[in-house]
Amino acid sequence: MLTEPARENGSIEALPSDVIALRNVSRRYGDAAAIEDLSLSIAAGEFFSLLGPSGCGKTTTLRLIAGFDRPQAGRILLQGRDLTEAPPHRRPVNLVFQNYALFPHLSVWDNVAFGPRSQRLTEPEIRRRVGEVLEVVRLPELARRRPHQLSGGQQQRVALARALVNAPAALLLDEPLAALDPDLRRTMRSELKRIQREVGITFLLVTHDREEALSLSDRLAVLHGGRLEQVGTPRQLYDHPRSAVVATFLGAANLLPEGAAGGLRLLRPERLRLSASPPTEGERGLRARVRELAFQGATVEVRLCCADDLPLIAIDTSAALPENLRIGTELWCRWDPADSHLLEASLP
Helix, strand or coil: CEEEEEEECCCCCCCCEEEHHHHHEEEEEEEEEEEEEEEEEEEEECEEEEECCCCCCHHHHHHHHHHCCCCCEEEECCCCCCCCCHHHHHEEEECCCCCCCCCCCHHHHHHHHHHHHCCCCCCHHHHHHHHHHHCCCCCCCHHHCCCCCCCCCHHHHHHHHHHHCCCEEEEECCCCCCCCHHHHHHHHHHHHHHHHHHHEEEEEECCCCCHHHHHCCCCCEEEECCCCEEECCCCHHHHCCCCCHHHHCCCEEEEEEEHHEEEEEEEHCCCCCCCCCCCCCCCCEEEEEEEHHHHHHCEEEEEEECHHHCCCEEEECCCHHCCCCCCCCCCEEEEEEEHECCCECCCC
């Protein structure tokens, strides 16, 4: 597969492997731009995430792909066909809503069977499809229960089954885990990834949770203010973000001044070492004072302040930190220059 810049700067047509392709898509509401000149390609079988803060245009993008909204400019191609003006039921995608939208008066089986029955499939075919997809989401034994008799995670799996039973080319997920408690959310992340691998179709996830996007995605896109900031694998975006917007959204970040032009260099907190000794040859370092200590189980987060009020964060295991570290301690913050990364732009 070509890299994203090459894909987006080349032909405006979708590649044969693309299930979803947006070409220069824009959508405004009054004077506000929800999406501005967005181009994006998502391949068959990818687990792709749209990541960004509230109001960045993630859900608008999902609604445009699903056909619940129309762009004012640009094109939407699904499986290589221009379906920009097609209604939702004519598009080869299904949307899983944040609130699941299950029919409360129907059983799990009948909720999942609703789509195939709407398509007037034969009863043997409906039974086959529903039975198979309930096996995939591991709910066959709960087929006769109603939604109110299920846990939040079970309801989420029913919603997934109902969306998958019609064999869409892509599944669109709008903050699907937001309503779950943290422990269940972690469990459902594993379930989502397992289901996606098993069915082999494209998943497009919208989320503001960076941990969710980093742990699930083959690739992800960071949106900010309706514009695409960067696309890449989780590792690429975490280690080599183009801008401070991407760097800070994907995790804790030390932004060090670089040169007289106001440039910034990224140093992730886990790359910063705290020591009573000054930097050795080949290292860089700053003298700082400990302001806060936060025990986080396996690691400790240390917040520091340099002489020029530059804030720094270090994250390490308690065993690796200097002995008797406490608030007010003065020490050296050391790092290998190869562990830092020059950013293209500073925070707005």
